[in-house]
Each structure stands twice: as structure tokens, then as C-alpha cells.
Amino acid sequence: MLKVNDLEVSYGAIKALKGITFEVKSGEIVTLIGANGAGKSTTLRTISGLLKAKRGQIFYKGDEITNREPNEIVAMGIVQIPEGRRTFPDLTVRENLELGAWTIKSRKVINDKLEGVYELFPRLKERRGQLAGTLSGGEQQMLAVGRALMAEANLVLLDEPSMGLAPVLVDEIFEVIERINKEGRTILLVEQNAEMALQIANYAYVLEVGNIVFEGEAKTVAQDPKIKAAYLGA
Amino acid sequence: MKITKLFTNNRKLVLFSVIFYVVVDVLHLTGVLNDYWIQITNVALINIILAVSLNLINGFAGQFSIGHMGFAAVGAYTAGTLTTIIWKLGVANSITKYLLFAVALILAGVAAAIVGYLIGLPTLRLRGDYLAIVTLAFGEIIRVIINATGYVGGPRGLLGIPKLSNFTIIFFVTLLSVIIMRNIVFSTIGRALKSIREDEVASELVGVDITRYKVLAFTIGSFFAGIAGALLCHLLQIAHPTQFGFIGSINVLVMVYIGGAGSISGSIVAAVGLTFLSEFLRLGIDNLNKIAPFPVGPEWRMVVYAVLLVAVMLYRTAGIMGGREFGILVPEEEGKNATGSQA
Ligand SMILES: Nc1ncnc2c1ncn2[C@@H]1O[C@H](COP(=O)(O)OP(=O)(O)O)[C@@H](O)[C@H]1O
Ligand SMILES: [Mg+2]
Numbered sequence: 128m129l130k131v132n133d134l135e136v137s138y139g140a141i142k143a144l145k146g147i148t149f150e151v152k153s154g155e156i157v158t159l160i161g162a163n164g165a166g167k168s169t170t171l172r173t174i175s176g177l178l179k180a181k182r183g184q185i186f187y188k189g190d191e192i193t194n195r196e197p198n199e200i201v202a203m204g205i206v207q208i209p210e211g212r213r214t215f216p217d218l219t220v221r222e223n224l225e226l227g228a229w230t231i232k233s234r235k236v237i238n239d240k241l242e243g244v245y246e247l248f249p250r251l252k253e254r255r256g257q258l259a260g261t262l263s264g265g266e267q268q269m270l271a272v273g274r275a276l277m278a279e280a281n282l283v284l285l286d287e288p289s290m291g292l293a294p295v296l297v298d299e300i301f302e303v304i305e306r307i308n309k310e311g312r313t314i315l316l317v318e319q320n321a322e323m324a325l326q327i328a329n330y331a332y333v334l335e336v337g338n339i340v341f342e343g344e345a346k347t348v349a350q351d352p353k354i355k356a357a358y359l360g361a
Numbered sequence: 362m363k364i365t366k367l368f369t370n371n372r373k374l375v376l377f378s379v380i381f382y383v384v385v386d387v388l389h390l391t392g393v394l395n396d397y398w399i400q401i402t403n404v405a406l407i408n409i410i411l412a413v414s415l416n417l418i419n420g421f422a423g424q425f426s427i428g429h430m431g432f433a434a435v436g437a438y439t440a441g442t443l444t445t446i447i448w449k450l451g452v453a454n455s456i457t458k459y460l461l462f463a464v465a466l467i468l469a470g471v472a473a474a475i476v477g478y479l480i481g482l483p484t485l486r487l488r489g490d491y492l493a494i495v496t497l498a499f500g501e502i503i504r505v506i507i508n509a510t511g512y513v514g515g516p517r518g519l520l521g522i523p524k525l526s527n528f529t530i531i532f533f534v535t536l537l538s539v540i541i542m543r544n545i546v547f548s549t550i551g552r553a554l555k556s557i558r559e560d561e562v563a564s565e566l567v568g569v570d571i572t573r574y575k576v577l578a579f580t581i582g583s584f585f586a587g588i589a590g591a592l593l594c595h596l597l598q599i600a601h602p603t604q605f606g607f608i609g610s611i612n613v614l615v616m617v618y619i620g621g622a623g624s625i626s627g628s629i630v631a632a633v634g635l636t637f638l639s640e641f642l643r644l645g646i647d648n649l650n651k652i653a654p655f656p657v658g659p660e661w662r663m664v665v666y667a668v669l670l671v672a673v674m675l676y677r678t679a680g681i682m683g684g685r686e687f688g689i690l691v692p693e694e695e696g697k698n699a700t701g702s703q704a
Binding site for chain 1: 552553555556559560562563564565566567568569570623684
């Protein structure tokens with residue numbers, strides 16, 4: 128579904144990605160794990176079109192999407208839940224969700240999707256008139272996920288959804304990710320919390336300072352002694 | 362909501378406005394309000410257009426423009442030049458002069474919008490506060506150009522503009538402008554603008570073409586500034602470069618932030634309030650000067666004005682209205698799920 132080939136991205140003189148190649152197969156959960164500063168967010172930002180690639184290509188469903196504008200990429204069906212949630216703080220929960228459906232024109236489709244999100248997160252329904260900035264961290268993460276689900280997207284990019292959340296909420300968010308995946312969306316999950324990510328993923332890539340250094344079935348990666356030592360605290 | 366729904370959604374607003382209009386007219390006819398206060402009212406109404414249109418750019422789209430009067434100048438000189446030329450031909454009669462004025466107002470808006478578009482497109486693509494620098498420069502450049510253009514009077518100003526503005530025209534143009542901008546704010550365009558203001562990256566990630574919407578807000582804001590400039594010069598019968606300088610632009614900015622960025626109601630309250638306050642202070646200082654044992658210079662007006670502004674900002678950091686709107690300005694069909702609360 129998504130193929131990234133020899134992708135190189137820099138911030139000025141700093142090379143953040145040094146030519147990475149990976150693939151996300153349709154229907155799977157693929158995780159990209161790595162320490163702080165490895166280049167995980169850079170990868171997602173480039174797929175979404177927020178950053179321009181210096182070299183390499185990105186293909187989505189066979190079409191090259193390298194360096195397209197973010198709004199075109201959303202319209203093609205790739206949506207990102209960014210690091211730190213980034214909800215619209217002074218807009219209501221409902222307005223945040225409706226903005227998620229920006230590329231959808233049919234009012235009926237939007238309303239149906241809204242109902243779907245409210246079903247998944249009843250808390251958001253209760254708080255639909257509340258300003259997003261007044262929600263708790265966990266609720267904001269739900270809102271960020273809900274907003275992404277409002278889009279007509281087949282591929283969901285998640286950037287560290289567990290960041291800053293209490294363990295119970297992390298479990299809840301990972302359950303939601305699995306559920307979204309079962310409902311038919313493909314997931315590219317970026318995490319520092321490798322343990323949780325490897326539990327739900329089918330396939331994993333390990334990123335270290337701009338290079339992919341390891342890859343394999345998530346179960347295999349989780350058993351690898353080097354990975355265990357470096358990322359799983361074992 | 363559809364931007365074209367001008368009146369169906371605004372029964373209360375239109376009713377209230379018409380009552381206001383009739384009351385002011387009656388007070389004027391009965392002599393309770395003299396021409397002087399009608400003139401101040403006219404200026405206050407024009408300031409409403411300026412403040413609301415700048416609020417669309419600064420308060421709703423979250424961009425920082427500080428040369429708004431530059432666009433008013435484009436509108437004023439475009440319309441003023443046109444009407445003055447045609448007036449001299451002597452072809453306008455008591456009916457066609459209003460047709461002429463209508464055409465001049467629209468052309469003023471279009472000319473300002475074109476200039477706004479040409480400035481906004483390259484500038485708003487960039488991230489960061491380039492717009493502030495560019496609009497600041499634009500405000501000065503337009504003044505220099507006017508000063509150097511003898512054809513429009515240069516530093517003397519464009520004189521002999523026919524007096525086509527009056528309370529009725531200004532009132533209804535202001536009402537229409539406010540309703541159009543209000544409709545934009547409550548439409549999907551408004552929602553896109555607010556998302557850009559809140560978080561540009563998140564806005565891009567939901568698929569908003571942020572450059573397009575920033576440029577759109579800036580162009581629409583410039584359009585209405587152009588209309589305001591045209592109304593003003595046909596009221597004062599002169600367009601003068603100093604009217605449209607930096608101080609004027611700062612005055613509009615003050616109205617936006619004192620009223621509340623992101624609140625149309627706030628811009629209306631502040632435009633009217635500050636226009637009259639400034640006038641009251643002038644009269645007050647004049648009178649004080651007559652009775653005080655020592656001279657009280659006119660510069661004291663600005664001191665008191667500034668102290669009052671600082672006081673408002675200290676006690677209401679988000680402006681008088683914060684981000685709220687008067688219920689009357691919320692479209693009737695949208696009342697329930699509008700942003701923020703109603704006042
Ligand atoms: N806006 C930026 N400007 C300059 N360097 C950046 C910027 N964002 C990230 N970097 C650098 O790029 C590298 C990768 O960052 P990032 O993709 O955010 O890592 P991760 O998400 O894996 O923590 C880091 O060295 C980081 O310092
Ligand atoms: Mg990151």
C-alpha cells in the first residue's frame with residue numbers, strides 16, 4: 128500500500144533521514160521504532176507532505192506521491208495523527224471532528240462518520256460542545272484519533288500516540304488502534320514505546336539516527352537479543 | 362452555511378439594525394443629534410468595516426497584517442479618482458450619481474482586493490511573520506507613491522471628491538459588509554481560517570490548503586478595507602495620504618485587539634466605542650482647558666486614550682468580547698454549535 132524508497136530528508140545541513148526504504152502492506156499494522164531523534168517524525172512528516180524529500184520516492188497504491196502538497200495527500204487517503212496530538216484548542220470537540228472531514232463534501236457522510244466516532248469514544252460525544260483545549264491529555268489523544276477517523280482515509284500514520292499518557296490510557300489507545308485496523312484501515316505506527324508497539328504490530332522496522340538498522344516480523348523483532356537490550360529494557 | 366444567505370438567517374440582526382437606523386434618523390431630523398454627531402457616527406460605521414475586515418485576517422485567520430489603511434487608500438483613490446472625473450463631466454444626475462457611487466465602491470473593493478492578492482500570495486506561502494513586515498512596508502510605499510503622483514494631488518491630497526457618502530448609504534453598506542463577513546466566519550471558510558489560526562500544521566494534516574485560505578482571508582479583508590476607504594473619502598470629500606498612514610493602521614489594529622481578536626461583535630463595539638471615546642476626550646480636554654488654571658494641551662487626549670487602552674488590556678487580555686459573539690450576530694440556524702459561547 129505504501130512504499131518508501133531510499134528516502135533522504137534534511138533540515139538545512141542536518142541529515143535526518145539518510146536513505147530509508149520500507150513498506151507498509153495493506154491491512155497490516157507496521158511499526159517504526161527508534162529512540163528520540165532517530166527520524167521517526169521526520170519520516171511521517173515527509174509522507175504527509177509537510178517536508179520535502181531530498182532524494183528517493185514515496186508510492187501510495189502504486190502512485191508516486193513524493194513532495195505532493197499535504198492537502199492532496201489527505202485527499203488521496205493518507206491521514207496523520209501528529210506527535211503531541213495538535214488538536215485545535217479554541218474550537219469545540221465537534222468542530223475539531225468536523226475539520227477532520229475537511230476533504231469530504233457530503234453532509235450525510237460527515238454526520239455518519241461523526242456518529243461512528245461518538246460511538247467509539249462516548250466521552251467525546253459528552254464533551255462535543257467543550258473547547259478542545261480544556262480536555263485532559265487522554266481525551267485530547269482520543270480527539271486526535273477521532274479527528275483522523277473523520278477523514279476518508281485508508282492509511283493512518285500515528286506519531287507516538289502513547290506519549291505522556293498514563294498506562295491505563297496507553298492500553299486504551301492501543302486497543303483503539305487495533306480496532307481501527309480490524310475495521311479495515313492500514314496503520315503505520317511510530318513509537319518509542321517499542322514494547323507496546325511490537326505487541327500489536329505485524330511487521331517492524333528499527334530506525335537509528337536516520338537509517339533503518341533492523342526489520343522483521345514484529346514477534347521476531349521482539350525476541351531479538353540486541354533489540355531487547357536496546358529498546359525493551361531487558 | 363451559505364455566504365449568500367444574506368437576510369434569511371439574519372432577521373433579528375436586520376430588524377435591530379433597521380430600528381437603530383430609524384432612531385438615528387429621527388433623532389437627526391428632530392435636531393437631537395446635530396450634523397457633527399452624525400458625522401462621528403458615519404466615521405464610526407466606516408471604522409466598523411475596517412476593524413471587522415482586519416479581524417478576518419488577524420483574528421480569524423491568525424495572520425498579522427499591520428498596514429490595513431494602505432488597502433483603504435487603494436480603494437479611496439480608485440473610487441475618488443473615478444467619481445471626481447465623471448463628476449466634472451457633469452453627466453451625473455440625482456439618480457445616476459448613486460449608480461456611479463455603487464460602481465465606484467465595487468471598483469474600490471476590487472482594486473484593493475487585487476493589490477491584497479498580489480501581496481498576499483507570495484508572502485503567505487512563507488511561514489513566519491513576514492506578512493507583518495510586508496504590510497508595514499506596503500502601507501508606507503503606498504503613501505510614498507501617492508505623495509509622488511501629481512495626478513491624484515500628491516501631498517495635497519485628492520480634492521473635490523463629490524459628497525456621495527451619507528448616513529443612509531454608509532449605514533447599509535456597513536450592515537451588508539458585516540453580514541457578508543459574518544457569513545464567511547460561520548461558513549466552512551471560517552472554520553478553515555480558525556483551524557489555521559489554531560495550528561497550521563494540524564490544519565494541513567486535515568487537508569486544508571492553508572496558503573489558499575490565508576490568501577483568501579487577506580484578499581477579502583483588503584476588499585472591504587477598499588470599500589471603507591471609498592466611503593470615507595466621499596464623506597470627507599478629500600483623500601489625503603496622511604489619512605492612510607501608519608497611525609491609521611495602528612488605530613484599526615487597536616480596535617481589533619481591544620474588541621477581541623476573533624470576535625466580530627468585539628470589533629463593532631471597539632470601533633464605535635473608540636471613535637466616540639476619542640471624540641469625547643477631545644471635547645473634554647477642550648472644556649478642561651477653558652476652566653483649568655493652567656493650559657491643558659490637546660496631546661493629553663492621547664495620553665488618556667492610551668491609559669484607557671492599557672487598562673482594558675490589563676483587565677481583559679483577550680479584548681472586551683474575548684472570542685465571543687453577541688447572540689444577534691450568530692446565524693439563526695447555527696446558534697447551537699457555534700464556536701465559543703454567546704454573550
Ligand atoms: N525542525 C527541525 N529543525 C532542525 N532539525 C530538526 C527539526 N526537527 C527534527 N530535527 C532533527 O532531525 C532529527 C530527527 O528528528 P525527528 O524526526 O523529530 O526524530 P524522532 O521523531 O524520531 O524523535 C533529530 O536529530 C532532530 O534534532
Ligand atoms: Mg518524534
